[in-house]
Amino acid sequence: xxxxxxxxxxxxxxxxxxxxxxxxxxxxxxxxxxxxxxxxxxxxxxxxxxxxxxxxxxxxxxxxxxxxxxxxxxxxxxxxxxxxxxxxxxxxxxxxxxxxxxxx
Amino acid sequence: xxxxxxxxxxxxxxxxxxxxxxxxxxxxxxxxxxxxxxxxxxxxxxxxxxxxxxxxxxxxxxxxxxxxxxxxxxxxxxxxxxxxxxxxxxxxxxxxxxxxxxxxxxxxxxxxxxxxxxxxxxxxxxxxxxxxxxxxxxxxxxxxxxxxxxxxxxxxxxxxxxxxxxxxxxxxxxxxxxxx
Numbered sequence: 578x579x580x581x582x583x584x585x586x587x588x589x590x591x592x593x594x595x596x597x598x599x600x601x602x603x604x605x606x607x608x609x610x611x612x613x614x615x616x617x618x619x620x621x622x623x624x625x626x627x628x629x630x631x632x633x634x635x636x637x638x639x640x641x642x643x644x645x646x647x648x649x650x651x652x653x654x655x656x657x658x659x660x661x662x663x664x665x666x667x668x669x670x671x672x673x674x675x676x677x678x679x680x681x
Numbered sequence: 682x683x684x685x686x687x688x689x690x691x692x693x694x695x696x697x698x699x700x701x702x703x704x705x706x707x708x709x710x711x712x713x714x715x716x717x718x719x720x721x722x723x724x725x726x727x728x729x730x731x732x733x734x735x736x737x738x739x740x741x742x743x744x745x746x747x748x749x750x751x752x753x754x755x756x757x758x759x760x761x762x763x764x765x766x767x768x769x770x771x772x773x774x775x776x777x778x779x780x781x782x783x784x785x786x787x788x789x790x791x792x793x794x795x796x797x798x799x800x801x802x803x804x805x806x807x808x809x810x811x812x813x814x815x816x817x818x819x820x821x822x823x824x825x826x827x828x829x830x831x832x833x834x835x836x837x838x839x840x841x842x843x844x845x846x847x848x849x850x851x852x853x854x855x856x857x858x859x860x861x
Contacts, residue, residue: 587851588819590800595820600708600725601718608726609700612733616693 687737696736700729703749706821707756713816714760724763728756750830753817757831796854803853811846818843 631637704725711724732739732755739751804812810832817823817831829839 587800587847587854590797591804591815591819591847591850593797594800594804595709595713595816597705597820598709598712598721600704601722604708604722604725605701605704608704608729609697611726612696612700612729615730615733616689 692737692740695740696733699732699736699748699752703752704729706749707752709820710753710756710816711760713820714756714813715763720763724756724759727759728752731755731759746830747827749821750823750827753821753823753827753831754833757813799854799857800850802857803850806853807846807849811842811849814839814842815846815850 707728708721708725711728712718712721715721715724729752732752739748743751804815807815814828814832817828823831825839825843826836828843829836832839832842834842
């Protein structure tokens with residue numbers, strides 16, 4: 578083995594073999610423009626999709642079902658509360674009767 | 682939680698910063714892999730477009746570590762695909778696009794710089810993975826850990842890879858000196 582390349586002898590040469598390569602001046606602008614257009618397009622697509630989706634009656638089914646389901650669930654909950662309140666009051670009356678009954 | 686709530690504008694600004702900081706690295710690496718400016722430009726563009734698509738996830742998973750190895754890994758994988766494509770549909774022999782020699786003028790190589798010419802020749806004869814590691818080290822100035830992340834290897838395996846690359850290159854150069 579050649580002693581001239583031991584212990585880092587080759588490394589300075591390698592740095593000269595692989596100098597950093599400057600990209601062409603227009604590449605930077607070109608890539609940034611493309612990225613910007615992708616970004617804008619994605620944002621536009623999302624907004625457009627949301628609006629367009631609501632214009633299509635086929636897409637009203639899900640929100641309508643959600644509305645009906647939500648209303649039914651809310652109504653059920655109200656009825657359940659009323660029922661529980663009614664039973665609670667009835668139970669209290671029963672207790673009172675019992676107490677009254679045991680007193681008599 | 683802060684990462685999760687980043688707005689698109691913030692992400693775009695951070696990606697622009699990453700792009701500005703590492704455009705030269707990605708371009709240099711691409712150039713040395715594909716051997717000409719035209720393909721290097723395409724590869725650089727594809728690298729950043731792919732990076733942009735996965736930037737948010739990469740940021741989350743990087744735990745604050747630099748993203749340069751991730752970018753170079755994308756370029757590395759795209760370059761491998763490029764080579765596979767070229768091998769399936771050869772347009773010009775790969776030898777013709779020797780990227781390293783192309784950066785050095787004939788005058789530079791002739792004017793008493795035999796040693797540089799021998800190193801250039803030696804680099805071309807190295808196995809791909811060893812040459813790629815040397816490009817990352819000497820052109821991009823990446824340390825072992827960064828190279829390991831870019832190549833998807835362990836730190837130890839990368840250290841050995843670079844050591845063997847330099848050793849093999851020394852042997853090739855020494856042999857060339859003996860015969861030259």
